[in-house]
Amino acid sequence: MLRALSGTLGNRNLHQSFLPSTVSELVSEWQSVEARIFFGFELLAAFCILLSWYPFKLRNAGCIPAEGGCYIRVPYMPFASMSWAIARQFFPPVGLVLVACEESWDAEQLVLVVVHCVSALLMFTAFLFSEAHALSLRPFRCAVTTLEPGSLEYKLRYITWHLAFWPYFLFTLIQIYNFFGDLHPYMKIISFVLEVDAGLAMLANHYVIWCPDRSTCSVR
Numbered sequence: 001m002l003r004a005l006s007g008t009l010g011n012r013n014l015h016q017s018f019l020p021s022t023v024s025e026l027v028s029e030w031q032s033v034e035a036r037i038f039f040g041f042e043l044l045a046a047f048c049i050l051l052s053w054y055p056f057k058l059r060n061a062g063c064i065p066a067e068g069g070c071y072i073r074v075p076y077m078p079f080a081s082m083s084w085a086i087a088r089q090f091f092p093p094v095g096l097v098l099v100a101c102e103e104s105w106d107a108e109q110l111v112l113v114v115v116h117c118v119s120a121l122l123m124f125t126a127f128l129f130s131e132a133h134a135l136s137l138r139p140f141r142c143a144v145t146t147l148e149p150g151s152l153e154y155k156l157r158y159i160t161w162h163l164a165f166w167p168y169f170l171f172t173l174i175q176i177y178n179f180f181g182d183l184h185p186y187m188k189i190i191s192f193v194l195e196v197d198a199g200l201a202m203l204a205n206h207y208v209i210w211c212p213d214r215s216t217c218s219v220r
Contacts, residue, residue: 021175021191127202
């Protein structure tokens with residue numbers, strides 16, 4: 001963040017400054033300090049999520065098949081169907097690991113760029129859709145009541161979900177436009193801030209789920 005701001009503060013010619021439009025672009029050079037820190041924390045976070053099995057341990061995180069939980073069903077592809085708990089357990093951390101490992105942002109390496117974008121999409125959308133299902137937001141209605149709609153936890157998770165969804169949605173639109181033309185320096189700054197905001201909102205949402213007062217969370 002400091003490296004990105006160092007190219008903007010007091011600079012009158014932003015077109016010649018290093019202005020990353022994404023966090024991945026900021027940490028694309030492995031030798032940089034931020035790239036090493038980014039890789040370590042992202043990999044650690046992914047392993048912690050995988051080892052926690054929180055979609056199956058916390059009643060407020062999602063519905064499980066053993067209690068009549070919902071399934072993601074693909075039309076005409078029954079073998080591809082899976083429970084929402086499985087999707088929440090594996091998709092976000094797997095996407096997080098791939099994003100952390102694919103730090104190169106060279107446009108000439110098209111395959112790497114595509115895999116990186118798909119991994120980031122998997123990480124964000126899997127979380128957003130799974131949380132929308134837990135909150136029973138349309139059209140992701142849940143057949144099992146995992147959370148009381150009027151509770152403080154529900155309201156906080158509803159707010160953090162929107163703070164993650166809309167910035168990421170706008171960030172995705174900007175990046176789609178970026179594939180077809182160069183972004184204005186101010187648009188790069190906005191894009192970077194939107195992605196950071198979406199990531200921080202995701203962290204806040206997980207904090208609410210793993211609430212400090214364990215008496216309010218029903219643990220299986």
